[in-house]
Amino acid sequence: MLRPLYKSAQVRELDRRTIAGGIDGFALMQRAASSAWHSFRSRWPQVRSLTVMCGSGNNGGDGHVLAALAMQSGLKVQRITLKPLVELSGDAARAAELATSAGVGCEEWHAGIELTGEVIVDALLGTGLTGEVEGRFKRAIEMINAAHRSVLAIDIPSGLVADTGAVLGIAVKAACTVTFIGDKVGLHTGEAPAYTGEIDFRPLGVKAQAYFDIPPTAWRLDDSLLADAFAPRLRTSHKGDMGHVLVMGGAPGFGGAALMACQAAARMGAGKVSLATAPEHITASLVRCPEVMAHGVRGGAEAAELPNNADVVVVGPGLGQAAWGQAVLQSALQSDAPLVVDADGLNLLARQWPDVRRDNWILTPHPGEAARLLGCEVADIQSDRPAAAQALQRARGGVVILKGAGSLIAGPSGLVVCPYGNPGMASGGMGDVLSGMLGALVAQRGDVEFSAWLATMVHALAADRAAEQEGERGLLASDLASYARKLINP
Missing domain, CATH: 3.40.50.10260 (YjeF N-terminal domain)
Structure with missing residues (x-):
């Protein structure tokens, strides 16, 4: 395919x-x-x-x-x-x-x-x-x-x-x-x-x-994968079969990104979604998406046990790079659960954990974050995106999604290109929504690489469907969840 x-x-x-x-x-x-x-x-x-x-x-x-x-x-x-x-x-x-x-x-x-x-x-x-x-x-x-x-x-x-x-x-x-x-x-x-x-x-x-x-050298994703990947669920399925996603993010003053990641995870079919965020964002979470189990955490000690109850941890949306974000990321890294690391989680990895690598995580850098992780300039990343994605995967392990036009997914099976997406995605929060989608699919499927393929493709195709109906300008990240839901129910 x-x-x-x-x-x-x-x-x-x-x-x-x-x-x-x-x-x-x-x-x-x-x-x-x-x-x-x-x-x-x-x-x-x-x-x-x-x-x-x-x-x-x-x-x-x-x-x-x-x-x-x-x-x-x-x-x-x-x-x-x-x-x-x-x-x-x-x-x-x-x-x-x-x-x-x-x-x-x-x-x-x-x-x-x-x-x-x-x-x-x-x-x-x-x-x-x-x-x-x-x-x-x-x-x-x-x-x-x-x-x-x-x-x-x-x-x-x-x-x-x-x-x-x-x-x-x-x-x-x-x-x-x-x-x-x-x-x-x-x-x-x-x-x-x-x-x-x-x-x-x-x-x-x-x-x-x-x-x-x-x-x-690489493979081009095709939406024909969706029908087999999202077959009808068993009639006896229950929420425990569909995985538990924990989103860790939303430092004081930065609550929106983590909420969008949670909502995307829920719309992508995760059985349970939890949120570890600064206490001041709990009310907003309950209003925005009451299905999410929100935990107010003031630091690493209160966050430490939460990853042990999750099937996958998404860390980074709205995390910040101050003490709160560092403590929360450290809690996630100490867990054996698969991780999805985005946004400031990546910036903290580059600065505080330059040598950490894992086989069971997905890193989702844009070119700027990839440059910080590799210690080079953005121009170096963009001059040869395939080489950059593969170099980062070799250095850090797991799966790397180098975002941008023609997003690249580098994993143990090789390099894959996503040909979907549009310029309407050039707006805030798109990466946070992708992180939530990734977490939901890893929670349901267990594997990180194929889940990365599917989530990247669904994310881009959802944006394309939204743009076809309403246009590219003014496309919001939170618009994608409803279109994604239709794509995963073919």
Whole structure:
């Protein structure tokens, strides 16, 4: 049910082996261009003209062949190349000759050139890009983005790093990206969601998973997992079967985060939810969600025994980094129960417990918290999110959820990408709700890794459902619980 994701070098090796197995390289290029053409036609069936921007390598070759196919179908085609045709070699040269033979004109790119197509095809730079985009390619990408027209990117938007989702200075903003042979991990995380548009994966007949010595770098979550994971409950189920979640958080003056985590845990089906919080927040808890068993704790001594009665402990929402938060986190760490650690719990781990690791916890950092845990800068995290998530998991054990666009889940089984979610989630409390959902699923299922997959996906999908109905702006974290409840009752 999960789509395998690869690094660019792995896809190039799959390409090489496919050619070595008897498929001509130019025939494979034609197959890719034909797939891209079908992708184009399915999205823009009424378009009568297009501009194809071609680079010098095989990515440009795909563009030349697509231009020929468009001309043969009766479209008006503007073909622009950033390298003179006479300087092309190999399959790219054959592709350019094919387009010329089909009657497609060709212009060399220059700063004042006018892009005439209704849709632009980006075939400038492929997955082999390593350095920052400069010179003519940078100016050509600026021109594409300034045209404010729909763009089809071939294999990857030019300027985007296929392995990390980072942007090398500038990248094409596409409406659709059609990618070949093996889907790339960098299309689904980091800056990529702002550039790829819809991703249309075309394997070109290559069965990547048949090559057992080329294991996927990561896996892409799919909502088809939900039906099996949330089968109907037994008619004889009772609350004791559904787990007990303890949320520890809400330092004096910071009660809201822990309350949202509790409510999310309850809506995700936990049998019992308890809250350990500063005494001043008890009344608010009873009013907000009377189903939650609230305990007022003034410090570590009053919190110490509570984790022993829970199946999972969520610690961090509204915790603060002062003495109260430190004492409560220490109580949680002394428990053998599975933990979900978020927010200031993570900041305290970085500062006070730099060497602690556990197999039975889930850490949920955003890039800033991940940088503090790894002792680096946020820019270092965002430049290679997959590597950062895996490094943090190796250092701390358990499961790590690196939040953000294309959230990454690193655990003992490897790296998983969540492709769901939307910009409406850029509001306070979203992480607290995720923590509560994680706690509820760990309490019900017992495992931490698969629960992390499911909770991350339900959290993002709930936000998507909410945005579809009411829009992204103004989406509140507390809105997610009702949508999540529907998702877990398929």
